[in-house]
Amino acid sequence: MTSHPALKKAIATLGGQVKLADAIQTSQQNVSNWLRTGKVAPDKVILIEKVSGVSRHELRPDIYPPDQVA
Template identity: 75%
Template sequence: MSIHLGLQKAISTIGGQVKLAQAINTSQQNISNWLRTGNIAPNKVILIERVTGVSRHELRPDIYPPEDEKQAA
């Protein structure tokens, strides 16, 4: 799953960019920028996971690889 799809899933789950921004103490403009660039701020990934249930792997697989890949390494 791409970062873009993970973030879209989080936005849909919580009910929109504004609600997600409020829940993680950032601006809607930051959320929009993350969608555009595909680069979610690393310090917000765990917060997004906590409030939406979308896994950190779906949001930033470059930082949080799937569990089975971690065990193989």
């Protein structure tokens, strides 16, 4: 099983996989799959950020790299 600390934090913030899934209009099975694979669906990253406060950079650093600080 792949660890995904940012997604786990979002799940904990909302109170469980089902509540996160409901908040972003997807299924609990999708959330479980993202935990297993370590990859959140790209079209759900911004929604998860909005409902949980977990940054897009944490959720998908491959798509949303951290801002460069000069």
